[in-house]
Amino acid sequence: MLIALMTILFLGGSSFGPMLYIDEARDNAKSAIMDDDQRKLVRDDLKSMKKRAKQYAKSVKGLTKDLRKEFGDHAVGEADLDVYWDQVFALNVSFSDDIIDMRFELRDKVSREEWSALFPADSNDTQ
Amino acid sequence: MCPNDLKRLAIIFRALTFLLLAGCGGKEAVAPEDVEQGAFNDLRSEVIDIVPDSQRQETLLELVDDLQIEFAELRKDVVVKRTELRKLNSDYDATREQFHEYAERYDAAIKQSREKVTASRQKLVRETTVDEWDALKKLETKTMKKLLSLLQSV
Numbered sequence: 221m222l223i224a225l226m227t228i229l230f231l232g233g234s235s236f237g238p239m240l241y242i243d244e245a246r247d248n249a250k251s252a253i254m255d256d257d258q259r260k261l262v263r264d265d266l267k268s269m270k271k272r273a274k275q276y277a278k279s280v281k282g283l284t285k286d287l288r289k290e291f292g293d294h295a296v297g298e299a300d301l302d303v304y305w306d307q308v309f310a311l312n313v314s315f316s317d318d319i320i321d322m323r324f325e326l327r328d329k330v331s332r333e334e335w336s337a338l339f340p341a342d343s344n345d346t347q
Numbered sequence: 348m349c350p351n352d353l354k355r356l357a358i359i360f361r362a363l364t365f366l367l368l369a370g371c372g373g374k375e376a377v378a379p380e381d382v383e384q385g386a387f388n389d390l391r392s393e394v395i396d397i398v399p400d401s402q403r404q405e406t407l408l409e410l411v412d413d414l415q416i417e418f419a420e421l422r423k424d425v426v427v428k429r430t431e432l433r434k435l436n437s438d439y440d441a442t443r444e445q446f447h448e449y450a451e452r453y454d455a456a457i458k459q460s461r462e463k464v465t466a467s468r469q470k471l472v473r474e475t476t477v478d479e480w481d482a483l484k485k486l487e488t489k490t491m492k493k494l495l496s497l498l499q500s501v
């Protein structure tokens with residue numbers, strides 16, 4: 221458990237933030253987008269975003285498993301752990317680049333009002 | 348009474364206070380801070396049991412304190428970042444640069460956390476024998492599980 225704790229701290233907590241509240245937006249699409257064809261396009265984009273987020277989460281999970289093993293080995297040194305850091309960084313950069321592109325592709329398909337209805341700013345996020 | 352007994356008593360007292368406070372708030376009212384305190388108290392007790400040498404024990408307990416501070420900061424930071432991201436994403440006029448700047452700050456925070464945790468781990472390794480390290484590694488308590496769930500759910 222000590223190793224799991226250090227692994228989580230090493231990775232900076234839970235997975236990278238920009239999941240963009242995809243499930244919430246998919247639910248909101250029912251009332252936010254009146255036109256059926258447009259709504260389908262929006263939902264398709266959200267589906268792609270979710271797929272990419274799941275792919276990222278799967279990669280992080282695999283990396284976490286390997287990292288826990290390394291952390292638990294008394295003989296493993298700092299340089300060995302740096303290899304994992306490079307992988308974490310590469311995963312985050314790739315994911316954030318992709319999800320930001322997808323976010324802007326989606327935004328270009330809807331009006332300002334529709335966007336506000338899809339992604340409200342005032343939802344309760346506190347844990 | 349030996350010094351280890353006194354340390355254990357101090358930890359038990361803190362744990363009892365935690366349980367009493369948690370009990371006063373009802374079954375579902377345990378605050379994240381209290382979950383943290385309970386889990387790290389478990390870890391301190393284990394360190395005292397596993398590492399007999401008082402000097403190394405003291406160093407290890409200081410490292411547990413550092414890990415607890417790091418954990419608390421990370422939990423708060425994740426909540427702040429998530430709120431910030433929601434606000435940014437909801438802004439129709441937000442630019443790509445604003446998102447990239449957010450992502451860069453996120454990575455910088457992870458890097459900082461990684462450096463601190465790696466340093467703490469290296470110190471833990473240096474201050475323990477292979478057997479002690481293996482015993483600490485196997486430590487698994489209910490409160491520690493709750494602690495990890497706490498951060499994973501954020």
